[in-house]
Amino acid sequence: MRVRVINPNTTASMTATIGACAQSVAGPDLVVDAVSPAFGPESLESHVDEALAVPGVLARIAEGEAEGVDGYVIACFGDPGLLAARELAAGPVVGIAEAAMRAASYLGRRFSVVTTVDRAVGGIEELALAYGMERQCAGVHATGIPVVELETDPRARAKVLELSRVALAADRSDVIVLGCAGMAEFAAWLSGELGVPVVDGVAAATTTVAGLLAQGLGTGKAGEFATPTPKAHAGRLADVELPWVAA
Incomplete structure (x- = not known):
């Protein structure tokens, strides 16, 4: 099983620490992939920070889906973008x-x-x-x-x-x-x-995702968390490669 742990800020040293903490509770069958967004704030300390971080988080989720990632952890205590991430992911997504x-x-x-x-x-x-x-x-x-x-x-x-x-x-x-x-x-x-x-929360979320995967469980797609319909985007967002944006 492969779990992607996403640090929503762009501070690489913190991503490494988060990844090590997640790996410390991962069993032998769990591969931890710790990443941060390609763009966004260095830390999340306000509502604006969280809002600006979410597109980068969702891009990592969408990339993970293309790469066959099984489940995800949102490793920020505000759980930014959690519900939107569940729309994009087939597997479980858990916020810390x-x-x-x-x-x-x-x-x-x-x-x-x-x-x-x-x-x-x-x-x-x-x-x-x-x-x-x-x-x-x-x-x-x-x-x-x-x-x-x-x-x-x-x-x-x-x-x-x-x-x-x-x-x-x-x-x-x-x-x-x-x-x-x-x-x-x-x-x-x-x-x-x-x-x-x-x-x-990093350890708690990692083990929660692992437990859900062990039960063969993923995000329910029959209602609210169904995959969203791709839409065209205007302005600067259209210049960023986001997999859910229609060409």
């Missing part, structure tokens, strides 16, 4: 926010999300509501660390650890969910420091 929240709900009564910048909080709360996780999500806490600085700020791990301790106490939660794919490599270390389960 949904996968992480659902996994956390199996491990405790309540979970706390620790994320990057303050402006991400509202969107994550909205996702928890959309996924039916609002009762289990006890709080969303921002470290104030920009996404790309998770790799460069020597204090990043300490800040995430400190805020996780605050979140567990304030929310009376049982589990920490890491609210950014760039935090994926922190999970095992944090769990050891905190003494509680720490869920990384």
